[in-house]
Amino acid sequence: MTQIDIRMDANSLRGQLVAWRRDFHRHPELALQEHRSAGIIAEELRGLGYEVETEVADTGVVGLLQGSESGPVVMARFDMDALAVLEENETDYASENQGVMHACGHDGHMAIGLGVATLMARYRERLPGTVKLVFQPGEEGARGAPLMVEAGVLENPRPDVVLAAHIWNELPVGTVDVTSGGVMAAADKWVCRVQGRGGHGAMPHLAVDPIVAASHIVTGLQTVVSRCVSPLETAVVTVGSFRGGDAFNVIPDYVDLSGTIRTYDEHVRGDVVRRMRQVIEQVAAAHGASADLQVEHLTPAVVNDPEVVRRVRAAAEAVVGAEVVTSGQRTMGSEDAAYFTREVPGCYFFLGSAKPEKGLDAPHHNPRFDFDEDVLPAGVAVITAAILDTG
Ligand SMILES: [Zn+2]
């Protein structure tokens, strides 16, 4: 079987891939509530001869297919959840679930996953090991991946390689980006209460004003990345909320701040948190107030394994052509696939899906998000070839 066959076979599935994708798009489901989607996926996998496990971390589905020989286990992951977004597209496949929308492309991921399942079943005789297709719930901040890890998805059998891809509207359809090292950042949530002493708005000298102290903290935090992180490293510190006070003539008791930290490197992350703590505590103290920082680690960084990247790149070049396989796509967004790639050598890559001429280039999570469906057969071809070549 040559690589050309994979591309042709994937193209021949186009009608079915589009039908699956549009059906999922019409019926989007929020994180950890993907019951309908999971039901369809489980039924299709069973029909193709997969050994199927359902309700893995609530609504997750795992399909296992053993090849003719014993060999490595390759896991491919596809996420299933939609977002609480009111769709503004007027297509005939627009969301029928008011206020819920596949605005990140996970409808496409499920369709691609079923396409990969179809081809792997067809190529079973040539599969040099086992393929484990993991349909994951709750990627959008709902901890679906760590829940699946806790439920044992990385055991029985343990994968040797993990693959995952995202439909990506920052790249033109037809391109595939495979990048070594960090591609998605670690995400932390931080909160901080700036405690002052409330009082009369006309008598500030008798109070400790937390609004002024917190304002200086917000300004001070802007120096954490610009003055304390090496210019050759990457980090983001964002203040996302600033809440305090109810009345125009009252100095409130406290102000609550919250935000996010994004980094790739564990040391940089540690330095950023330490520096933030200094700024927050000491700027507050300078104003006679007090403050403490609490940090919750949400997701580690997605770091691709160089050897798996090399093999995925070779597979992608073989099926779509070297001229459209790029490198260098990294984002400060986060992805809970990191919980898989930190346990098992893996590659998380991007499937270009934008087509500006057709108006298909709205950003992810936007109410007008949509993508060029040519990405579906391309994604099936690349992931199928990558499974066969990395196994
Ligand atoms: Zn998303």
Ligand SMILES: [Zn+2]
């Ligand atoms: Zn997504």
